[in-house]
Amino acid sequence: xxxxxxxxxxxxxxxxxxxxxxxxxxxxxxxxxQQTLIRRxxxxxxxxxxxxxEQDFSDAKKFGDPAVxxxxxxxSYYESSKFELAAEQFDRYLKRYPNNGAALEYxxxxxxxxxxxxxxxxxxxxxLKHSPYLNPGHFxxxxxxxxxxxxxxxxxxxxxxxxIDSGIVHLGINPQLQQFAIELExxxxxxxxxxxxxxxxxxSTGESPxxxxxxxxxxxxxxxxxxxxxxxxxxxxxxxxxxxxxxLIQLKKQAEQLHLALKTKQP
Amino acid sequence: MRRRFQLLSATAAFTILxxxxxxxxxxxxxxxxxxxxxxxxxxxxxxxESGIRRPSRLFLQQISSNSAIVxxxxxxxxxxxxxxxxxxxxxxxxxxxxxTESNHKEAGFKGLVADTQYYYSVGPYSDKSLFFRTxxxxxxLPSDNNIHIWIIGDSGTATxxxxxxxxxxxxxxxxxxxxxxxxxxxxxxxxxxxxLMLGDNAYVAGTDDQWQGAVFDLYTELLxxxxxxxxxxxxxxxxxxxxxxxxxxxxxxxxxxxxxxxAYLGKKSEGVGRIPYLDIFTLPTQGEVGGVPSGNExxxxxxxxxxxxxxxxxxxxARDEQQRAAMKQWLVSDLSSNNQSWTVVIxxxxxxxKGSHDSDTxxxxxLGIDSPIVDMRLEFxxxxxxxxxxxxxxxxxxxxxxxxxxxxxxGDANSFVAEKHTExxxxxxxxxxxxxxxxxxxxxxxxxxxxVVYTVAGSSGKVSLGKGKLDHPAxxxxxxDPQQRHGLAELGSVVLDAGxxxxxxxxxxxxxxxxxxxxxxR
Numbered sequence: 033x034x035x036x037x038x039x040x041x042x043x044x045x046x047x048x049x050x051x052x053x054x055x056x057x058x059x060x061x062x063x064x065x066q067q068t069l070i071r072r073x074x075x076x077x078x079x080x081x082x083x084x085x086e087q088d089f090s091d092a093k094k095f096g097d098p099a100v101x102x103x104x105x106x107x108s109y110y111e112s113s114k115f116e117l118a119a120e121q122f123d124r125y126l127k128r129y130p131n132n133g134a135a136l137e138y139x140x141x142x143x144x145x146x147x148x149x150x151x152x153x154x155x156x157x158x159x160l161k162h163s164p165y166l167n168p169g170h171f172x173x174x175x176x177x178x179x180x181x182x183x184x185x186x187x188x189x190x191x192x193x194x195x196i197d198s199g200i201v202h203l204g205i206n207p208q209l210q211q212f213a214i215e216l217e218x219x220x221x222x223x224x225x226x227x228x229x230x231x232x233x234x235x236s237t238g239e240s241p242x243x244x245x246x247x248x249x250x251x252x253x254x255x256x257x258x259x260x261x262x263x264x265x266x267x268x269x270x271x272x273x274x275x276x277x278x279x280l281i282q283l284k285k286q287a288e289q290l291h292l293a294l295k296t297k298q299p
Numbered sequence: 300m301r302r303r304f305q306l307l308s309a310t311a312a313f314t315i316l317x318x319x320x321x322x323x324x325x326x327x328x329x330x331x332x333x334x335x336x337x338x339x340x341x342x343x344x345x346x347x348e349s350g351i352r353r354p355s356r357l358f359l360q361q362i363s364s365n366s367a368i369v370x371x372x373x374x375x376x377x378x379x380x381x382x383x384x385x386x387x388x389x390x391x392x393x394x395x396x397x398x399t400e401s402n403h404k405e406a407g408f409k410g411l412v413a414d415t416q417y418y419y420s421v422g423p424y425s426d427k428s429l430f431f432r433t434x435x436x437x438x439x440l441p442s443d444n445n446i447h448i449w450i451i452g453d454s455g456t457a458t459x460x461x462x463x464x465x466x467x468x469x470x471x472x473x474x475x476x477x478x479x480x481x482x483x484x485x486x487x488x489x490x491x492x493x494x495l496m497l498g499d500n501a502y503v504a505g506t507d508d509q510w511q512g513a514v515f516d517l518y519t520e521l522l523x524x525x526x527x528x529x530x531x532x533x534x535x536x537x538x539x540x541x542x543x544x545x546x547x548x549x550x551x552x553x554x555x556x557x558x559x560x561x562a563y564l565g566k567k568s569e570g571v572g573r574i575p576y577l578d579i580f581t582l583p584t585q586g587e588v589g590g591v592p593s594g595n596e597x598x599x600x601x602x603x604x605x606x607x608x609x610x611x612x613x614x615x616x617a618r619d620e621q622q623r624a625a626m627k628q629w630l631v632s633d634l635s636s637n638n639q640s641w642t643v644v645i646x647x648x649x650x651x652x653k654g655s656h657d658s659d660t661x662x663x664x665x666l667g668i669d670s671p672i673v674d675m676r677l678e679f680x681x682x683x684x685x686x687x688x689x690x691x692x693x694x695x696x697x698x699x700x701x702x703x704x705x706x707x708x709x710g711d712a713n714s715f716v717a718e719k720h721t722e723x724x725x726x727x728x729x730x731x732x733x734x735x736x737x738x739x740x741x742x743x744x745x746x747x748x749x750x751v752v753y754t755v756a757g758s759s760g761k762v763s764l765g766k767g768k769l770d771h772p773a774x775x776x777x778x779x780d781p782q783q784r785h786g787l788a789e790l791g792s793v794v795l796d797a798g799x800x801x802x803x804x805x806x807x808x809x810x811x812x813x814x815x816x817x818x819x820x821r
Contacts, residue, residue: 169622206594207632208625240636278685
């Protein structure tokens with residue numbers, strides 16, 4: 033049984049000291065309670081007292097189903113940067129609970145930290161399949177892993193775009209995913225696809241000056257200089273009507289750069 | 300004056316059994332089952348005289364210039380709207396309810412007329428207090444030329460019990476509401492257009508029951524007349540959680556550091572599940588009320604007349620680096636597309652505070668619970684300042700703190716330099732933002748719209764300072780504070796009034812007194 037080495041005064045959140053005292057009292061009267069040990073161990077993880085946490089988890093394994101401890105112990109290892117040990121615990125947990133979202137995400141992150149990107153990608157993809165509530169950030173994270181998962185850069189980009197598109201299907205069109213996809217389309221020299229994606233953001237962004245400049249830049253890359261000039265004109269008109277913010281000043285500079293680029297590329 | 304809050308008297312009772320073609324005794328029984336066994340509100344008790352009761356949970360979501368969502372819990376299967384109580388009986392505009400998560404129902408109305416008052420019914424129930432007004436056209440003001448917004452932070456103490464049966468702050472949230480209503484009565488009952496919630500609105504763990512007790516049972520009539528727009532606080536996320544499908548592992552309410560909304564743990568016996576907040580509210584993901592689609596309900600934006608409001612997620616999304624980056628990218632897109640006169644941002648963790656939480660890096664990072672404070676300050680305040688945000692509101696610290704007109708202060712409190720980080724008046728002193736020192740939206744110093752007022756409004760349910768001394772130098776010294784600190788240890792809430800040329804925010808205490816005001820002019 034671990035000794036309590038952390039004084040309750042060390043806890044900043046008003047409730048933590050209360051809970052720690054409560055758990056200590058519970059363990060005094062019932063030292064074999066697996067659940068209480070796990071709870072206190074998890075509290076130690078949050079306080080970054082990993083040795084105390086691991087001791088509690090180790091004790092907890094003795095007093096019940098050890099599988100219950102695999103996930104919190106894995107998280108303790110992960111938070112203390114012991115990624116291989118963490119992965120081992122997550123694997124054991126996932127053997128029992130293969131669709132557990134937290135375990136899948138942590139397993140993927142542990143693999144990423146170890147540089148095992150294809151393994152990380154596998155777990156992130158499984159996480160996307162089984163997690164009931166997803167954000168654009170989940171798809172971006174997975175796509176970024178896909179970009180470095182194999183030695184084949186072209187295949188990586190294709191895989192990343194496929195993940196982003198599945199996110200768009202799942203969550204609807206949003207700038208977080210679509211702008212990343214546009215970057216990827218340019219990387220694989222699919223400027224027409226990038227333009228179509230940019231067009232898909234027109235309504236939702238209210239065709240802002242920023243949107244026009246981005247579209248103008250894409251059209252310039254595609255060699256459609258006349259169309260690009262129209263976008264630049266539209267952006268410039270809208271910029272004139274907006275308040276003078278630092279971002280607007282930056283946007284004006286971008287418009288000037290696009291103007292210069294158009295002049296030099298104009299036949 | 301467009302309308303007043305109508306608190307029902309016994310003689311004003313108004314129920315429509317036949318409004319939606321329903322006078323079936325079975326439906327009536329079903330409606331009765333909707334009502335909770337807790338003490339009835341005035342509207343409920345009045346309608347109860349007719350045997351039909353208001354749904355125990357009834358609120359409005361996503362009111363735009365042409366649409367609105369009526370949401371409730373209960374078995375009624377339709378809702379109707381009309382421009383007058385009499386027309387409501389004709390049941391010409393009725394919508395079948397859609398069932399949503401955790402036994403909610405909602406009816407979405409489209410094709411409404413802008414800046415127009417509508418009465419509504421839910422199943423067989425209606426009363427004269429059930430009405431809302433659609434938003435004015437985007438970019439415009441309503442007919443009374445003022446958009447009136449009430450902001451409450453950390454208000455959820457009506458259910459706060461750390462020892463079962465012992466309420467730690469009984470009556471304090473209600474006192475704050477009464478203070479607002481008293482203040483409002485002095486302002487000719489200016490109608491409420493929006494209710495913004497800054498998080499920690501249902502202590503201690505944001506369970507569905509706690510939302511009922513701390514929000515729906517308390518603000519009943521306000522919620523039935525104006526749309527509610529929330530953000531996620533740490534106490535919305537239940538207990539700190541390490542999830543296990545069979546055995547819940549409980550830490551302590553409000554201490555979750557998870558970024559996963561499915562890692563919510565309310566009670567040990569309930570196991571791990573989805574955060575109730577996301578089941579209760581129906582928030583825009585596709586720019587339904589203006590703003591750029593965010594693709595998720597955790598952060599979103601919308602327009603109301605000439606005001607653009609952004610709700611960020613500092614509790615979940617901000618705790619994951621990649622998700623936080625995605626939220627920031629969306630914010631840049633959203634603010635780049637914004638053409639409204641005023642922009643207000645809300646999220647729970649305040650970038651600058653020395654109240655019951657400390658925004659300096661070391662204390663914020665210590666256990667990780669408050670890490671979002673630092674991350675939001677470092678990564679998001681520059682975006683607010685670059686993209687024309689006017690006001691930022693947070694809670695979390697249980698006091699009121701209001702900043703100068705700030706720019707470029709991303710460090711700890713000791714790095715604050717008034718001459719560098721604030722709008723200065725003619726005397727070279729930090730301008731206070733009120734009296735003859737209103738803040739110009741375009742800074743008189745930099746000639747750009749590059750400054751923001753940051754406010755902590757976390758005392759709408761309790762006041763506590765812990766070790767905090769209310770001494771963050773980025774916040775103004777409050778003249779109403781007996782100790783002349785940089786904040787107020789007072790119960791209260793914020794009222795925001797947006798007109799064509801002025802945006803004024805006032806801190807109202809529980810007595811209805813205005814203790815601080817800041818005005819931005821354009």
